[in-house]
Amino acid sequence: VGREEVLRPALRAADPSGRLPIEIRHASEVITMEDSAAKAVKTKKDSSIRLACRLVRDGEAQGVVSAGNTGAVMATAKIVQGVTPGVIRPALASVFPTKRGTPTIIMDVGANVDCTPQMLAQFAVMGHLYSQKVLRVSKPRVGLLSIGEEEHKGNELTKAATPLLKELPLHFIGNVEGRDVFLGSADVIVCDGFVGNVVLKVSEGLVDAVTKMLKQSITASFLRRAGAFLSAGAFVDLKRKMDYAEYGGAPLIGVKGVCIICHGRSNANAIRNAIRVAADFARNDLNKVLEDGLSGPSAGFAAGVD
Amino acid sequence: VGREEVLRPALRAADPSGRLPIEIRHASEVITMEDSAAKAVKTKKDSSIRLACRLVRDGEAQGVVSAGNTGAVMATAKIVQGVTPGVIRPALASVFPTKRGTPTIIMDVGANVDCTPQMLAQFAVMGHLYSQKVLRVSKPRVGLLSIGEEEHKGNELTKAATPLLKELPLHFIGNVEGRDVFLGSADVIVCDGFVGNVVLKVSEGLVDAVTKMLKQSITASFLRRAGAFLSAGAFVDLKRKMDYAEYGGAPLIGVKGVCIICHGRSNANAIRNAIRVAADFARNDLNKVLEDGLSGPSAGFAAGVD
Numbered sequence: 001v002g003r004e005e006v007l008r009p010a011l012r013a014a015d016p017s018g019r020l021p022i023e024i025r026h027a028s029e030v031i032t033m034e035d036s037a038a039k040a041v042k043t044k045k046d047s048s049i050r051l052a053c054r055l056v057r058d059g060e061a062q063g064v065v066s067a068g069n070t071g072a073v074m075a076t077a078k079i080v081q082g083v084t085p086g087v088i089r090p091a092l093a094s095v096f097p098t099k100r101g102t103p104t105i106i107m108d109v110g111a112n113v114d115c116t117p118q119m120l121a122q123f124a125v126m127g128h129l130y131s132q133k134v135l136r137v138s139k140p141r142v143g144l145l146s147i148g149e150e151e152h153k154g155n156e157l158t159k160a161a162t163p164l165l166k167e168l169p170l171h172f173i174g175n176v177e178g179r180d181v182f183l184g185s186a187d188v189i190v191c192d193g194f195v196g197n198v199v200l201k202v203s204e205g206l207v208d209a210v211t212k213m214l215k216q217s218i219t220a221s222f223l224r225r226a227g228a229f230l231s232a233g234a235f236v237d238l239k240r241k242m243d244y245a246e247y248g249g250a251p252l253i254g255v256k257g258v259c260i261i262c263h264g265r266s267n268a269n270a271i272r273n274a275i276r277v278a279a280d281f282a283r284n285d286l287n288k289v290l291e292d293g294l295s296g297p298s299a300g301f302a303a304g305v306d
Numbered sequence: 307v308g309r310e311e312v313l314r315p316a317l318r319a320a321d322p323s324g325r326l327p328i329e330i331r332h333a334s335e336v337i338t339m340e341d342s343a344a345k346a347v348k349t350k351k352d353s354s355i356r357l358a359c360r361l362v363r364d365g366e367a368q369g370v371v372s373a374g375n376t377g378a379v380m381a382t383a384k385i386v387q388g389v390t391p392g393v394i395r396p397a398l399a400s401v402f403p404t405k406r407g408t409p410t411i412i413m414d415v416g417a418n419v420d421c422t423p424q425m426l427a428q429f430a431v432m433g434h435l436y437s438q439k440v441l442r443v444s445k446p447r448v449g450l451l452s453i454g455e456e457e458h459k460g461n462e463l464t465k466a467a468t469p470l471l472k473e474l475p476l477h478f479i480g481n482v483e484g485r486d487v488f489l490g491s492a493d494v495i496v497c498d499g500f501v502g503n504v505v506l507k508v509s510e511g512l513v514d515a516v517t518k519m520l521k522q523s524i525t526a527s528f529l530r531r532a533g534a535f536l537s538a539g540a541f542v543d544l545k546r547k548m549d550y551a552e553y554g555g556a557p558l559i560g561v562k563g564v565c566i567i568c569h570g571r572s573n574a575n576a577i578r579n580a581i582r583v584a585a586d587f588a589r590n591d592l593n594k595v596l597e598d599g600l601s602g603p604s605a606g607f608a609a610g611v612d
Contacts, residue, residue, distance in 0.1 A: 209489070
C-alpha cells in the first residue's frame with residue numbers, strides 16, 4: 001500500500017516477470033517520520049497506513065506490517081482496525097534475545113506511557129498468550145519488571161499490580177530485575193510503556209556502542225586486525241543473535257486483526273521476518289484467543305486459555 | 307570499620323609491616339545482603355555501616371565507602387549523616403561509559419522510586435554540580451530521560467518536570483532517549499530512581515550477556531580461538547571501558563559528608579576507585595557547594611554556582 005508511481009517501478013525491478021503474488025493499492029498520502037502522529041492521523045485521510053488498516057478492517061487483508069512513524073501506526077490501527085473487546089489498551093510487545101537462547105517478550109515498549117495496575121495485568125495476559133500461541137512456549141514464565149526480587153521492592157505502580165498479577169491463572173514468577181532481561185529468567189516481562197521503551201532503546205544503544213568500541217579497538221593494530229579476521233565468524237554469530245532484524249518487529253497486541261510495527265531502519269531481512277510474524281499471528285488467530293481470554297472474569301480467561 | 311577479629315588478620319596479611327595509615331574501628335554487628343534494609347537499620351544499632359556514618363557525622367572521617375546492602379547504606383547515611391539543607395531527597399548517581407569517551411552521569415539510579423517533578427529538578431542541579439566540580443566538565447549538558455526528543459513525548463512526570471528544568475540556570479538540553487546514554491549526548495541524565503535502576507541493571511546484564519555470547523562463539527572453532535588470541539587486547543580495552551569497577555561506585559548525593567555505594571561484587575580495583583572518588587568529593591567540598599546552590603531561590607543557585 002502506498003504511492004503507486006513509487007511502488008510500481010520498485011516492484012518491477014525486484015520481480016521483472018511479475019510472478020510474485022503482490023497487489024499494489026494506491027494511497028496518495030504519506031505520513032513521514034517527522035509528522036506529529038496525532039495531527040497526521042487526523043489530517044492525512046488517504047495515507048498509506050490508514051488505507052492498509054482499512055483493508056484489515058474490511059477483511060481484505062489479515063494484517064498490517066509497517067516500518068513507518070510508530071505513533072501514527074499505533075493510533076491509526078487503534079482507530080481504524082479497532083480494539084479487541086475486553087482490552088483496556090493495546091500494547092507493543094518486543095522480543096529480546098537472551099543468553100539462555102530462548103527469547104524474552106517485553107511489553108509494553110511504548111504504546112502506553114502512563115499505566116494503571118489493571119493495564120499491567122492485561123499486558124501479562126496478552127504476553128502470556130503471545131508467548132504460548134506464537135512462540136510455542138508451553139508454560140510461559142511471566143515476570144514484573146522492578147528494582148529488586150522481593151515483592152516489596154518497586155514503585156507504586158508495580159506494588160499495586162502485584163496482587164492483580166498473582167490472581168491471574170498464569171505462571172507469574174514475581175519481580176524480575178533489569179539484569180534478568182538478557183539472562184532469560186522470564187519468557188514475558190511486563191512493564192509500563194515508558195520503562196519498556198527506555199529498556200529497548202538503552203539496549204539498542206549499548207549493542208551499538210559495544211560493537212563500535214570493539215571495532216575501533218580491533219583496528220588499532222595489525223595483529224588485532226589479523227585476529228579479528230580469523231574470529232570474524234564469532235562476530236557474525238553475535239550480530240545475528242543481537243540483531244532486532246531477526247525478531248521481526250513489534251506486534252501491537254490488542255487491536256483487531258494483526259499490526260506489526262518495525263524499526264525505522266529495518267532492512268529487507270527485518271521486513272521478511274515481520275511478515276512471517278504477522279502470518280503466524282493471523283494463522284494462530286491470536287485475536288480470537290485474546291478476546292476469549294479477556295472477556296468475562298479471570299475464570300473465563302483460565303477456561304479459554306489453558 | 308567492622309569486626310576487628312576479621313579485619314585485623316586481613317590487614318596484617320596485606321600489610322605485614324604495618325606501614326599503611328589504616329586504623330581499625332570495631333563494630334560488633336553486620337548488616338548482610340539478605341537483611342531487610344528497613345528492619346536492619348532499626349535493630350542493628352552497632353552495625354559497621356552505622357558506626358562508619360557516625361564517624362562522618364562526628365567529623366572523624368570525611369566520607370564512607372561501602373559495598374554492602376545498598377538500601378541499608380542509603381537509609382543509614384540519610385539518618386546518621388543527615389540530609390544537606392535544601393535537599394528534598396538524596397539521590398544515587400552512577401557514571402556510564404560512552405562512545406564519545408566522556409562519561410555520562412545518570413541520577414537517580416535507585417534511591418527514590420517514586421519522584422515528584424521538583425525532585426527531578428533537584429537531581430539536575432546535583433548532577434550538574436557533580437559533573438562540574440568532580441568530573442571537571444565546564445558546562446555540563448543536562449538531559450531528561452524520556453521516550454522521544456520532542457518536549458511533548460514523555461510520561462506525566464517528565465512533562466511536569468520539563469518547565470522546572472527549563473527555569474534552572476544550567477545547560478538543559480531537553481529530552482534524551484535511551485540510546486543517548488551510551489552515545490554521550492548528555493553529561494548528566496536525570497530520571498526517577500525506578501527507571502534509572504532499570505537502566506543500570508539492563509546495561510550490566512547486556513554487557514555480561516554480549517561478553518559471554520562472544521566467548522562461547524569464539525571458542526567454537528580453532529581458527530576463531532587463534533583469532534581471539536591475537537585480538538585479545540581489544541577485548542581487554544573494551545572490558546576496561548565498560549567495567550563499572552573503573553568508575554568507582556555511585557555517590558549518594560545530598561547527604562552531609564560523603565557516601566559512596568559500591569557494587570556488591572566489587573573487586574579491589576573498584577574499591578580503590580571508589581575511595582579516590584570519595585576523596586575527590588571531600589576535597590571539592592561538594593556538599594558546601596550544594597548547600598549554597600540549593601538554599602534560596604534559583605537565582606541564589608546561579609550566584610552560588612556559576
